[in-house]
Amino acid sequence: MTHRIAIAGSSGRMGRTLIEAVLAADDCRLAAALDQPDSPALGQDAGAFLGQASGVAIGADVEAGLTQAQYLIDFTRPEGTLAHLLACRARGVKAVIGTTGFSEAQKAQIAEIARDIAIVMAPNMSVGVNVVLKLLDMAARALDQGYDIEIIEAHHRHKVDAPSGTALKMGEVVAAALGRDLKQCAVYGREGVTGERDPSTIGFATVRGGDIVGDHTVLFAGTGERIEITHKSSSRATYAQGSLRAVRFLAGRSTGLYGMDDVLGMA
Numbered sequence: 654m655t656h657r658i659a660i661a662g663s664s665g666r667m668g669r670t671l672i673e674a675v676l677a678a679d680d681c682r683l684a685a686a687l688d689q690p691d692s693p694a695l696g697q698d699a700g701a702f703l704g705q706a707s708g709v710a711i712g713a714d715v716e717a718g719l720t721q722a723q724y725l726i727d728f729t730r731p732e733g734t735l736a737h738l739l740a741c742r743a744r745g746v747k748a749v750i751g752t753t754g755f756s757e758a759q760k761a762q763i764a765e766i767a768r769d770i771a772i773v774m775a776p777n778m779s780v781g782v783n784v785v786l787k788l789l790d791m792a793a794r795a796l797d798q799g800y801d802i803e804i805i806e807a808h809h810r811h812k813v814d815a816p817s818g819t820a821l822k823m824g825e826v827v828a829a830a831l832g833r834d835l836k837q838c839a840v841y842g843r844e845g846v847t848g849e850r851d852p853s854t855i856g857f858a859t860v861r862g863g864d865i866v867g868d869h870t871v872l873f874a875g876t877g878e879r880i881e882i883t884h885k886s887s888s889r890a891t892y893a894q895g896s897l898r899a900v901r902f903l904a905g906r907s908t909g910l911y912g913m914d915d916v917l918g919m920a
């Protein structure tokens with residue numbers, strides 16, 4: 654079976670990584686490569702950055718791009734993803750969403766669109782991070798008394814949202830395991846005279862710099878010991894391969910909102 658895939662944000666860091674992965678996959682075909690209307694890449698072959706002719710020119714017309722596609726993979730920005738999803742719904746195109754930084758209202762809109770088309774959405778498509786999420790659930794349940802929980806993430810200088818979608822997901826998993834609501838217990842950075850640490854909080858710290866692909870650590874700090882669960886990405890290819898696994902998973906679904914735990918059989 655060949656999966657015909659459109660890529661949104663095709664000149665972005667993830668867009669390019671995804672194009673490379675699609676062109677290399679025997680069971681996938683690049684159906685369209687989309688960019689913003691002011692992109693200097695419009696009209697270029699989508700494989701040009703690889704020195705490869707894909708036969709697909711980068712375009713800005715989403716409706717036209719989706720006519721040839723069964724799936725859209727979207728790693729852009731929340732407002733772009735939502736506009737693309739409306740076009741997907743109109744054409745019955747399934748979607749894999751890697752974009753992070755959605756508001757609660759935007760997430761509700763995506764859930765509503767998923768009543769009509771099948772969508773996989775995850776803040777991190779790597780297998781490793783999704784295994785870590787399971788480890789965190791186990792660790793938080795076992796360390797539910799006497800351990801302060803802090804989530805530290807580091808990303809490249811170009812990242813626009815903080816904390817990362819992955820860090821927030823890690824916080825949600827830990828909070829749920831402890832019967833807490835992350836919205837009530839999250840502390841995002843500290844400055845000045847903060848007072849002693851409230852043990853019911855989950856702290857977040859963000860680092861931005863250079864070309865760091867993505868590092869996440871969850872620290873359980875007790876008295877006399879510390880447990881650190883860390884994941885480090887060294888290549889965006891892991892996110893792209895996870896996205897293609899999500900496409901293959903969607904082949905058998907017509908509607909619904911799924912996560913990478915569903916794709917990986919870990920739900």
Ligand SMILES: NC(=O)C1=CN([C@@H]2O[C@H](COP(=O)(O)OP(=O)(O)OC[C@H]3O[C@@H](n4cnc5c(N)ncnc54)[C@H](OP(=O)(O)O)[C@@H]3O)[C@@H](O)[C@H]2O)C=CC1
Nearest residue numbers: 662665666667728729730733751752753775776777778892
């Ligand atoms: N789920 C996962 O596994 C991962 C998720 N991500 C997330 O993916 C997203 C993209 O990351 P990254 O590739 O590094 O970002 P980049 O900035 O490199 O790429 C974003 C692309 O989207 C385009 N874009 C921006 N705004 C819009 C819009 N409103 N409509 C259409 N296209 C738009 C950009 O075009 P232009 O340059 O012209 O603005 C660019 O081509 C982020 O939210 C990031 O957090 C990243 C890695 C892994």
Ligand SMILES: O=C(O)C1=N[C@H](C(=O)O)C[C@H](O)C1
Nearest residue numbers: 753776777812817818819867
């Ligand atoms: O912007 C990135 O680069 C990444 N974003 C995702 C996030 O916000 O969690 C996933 C990964 O960490 C890389």
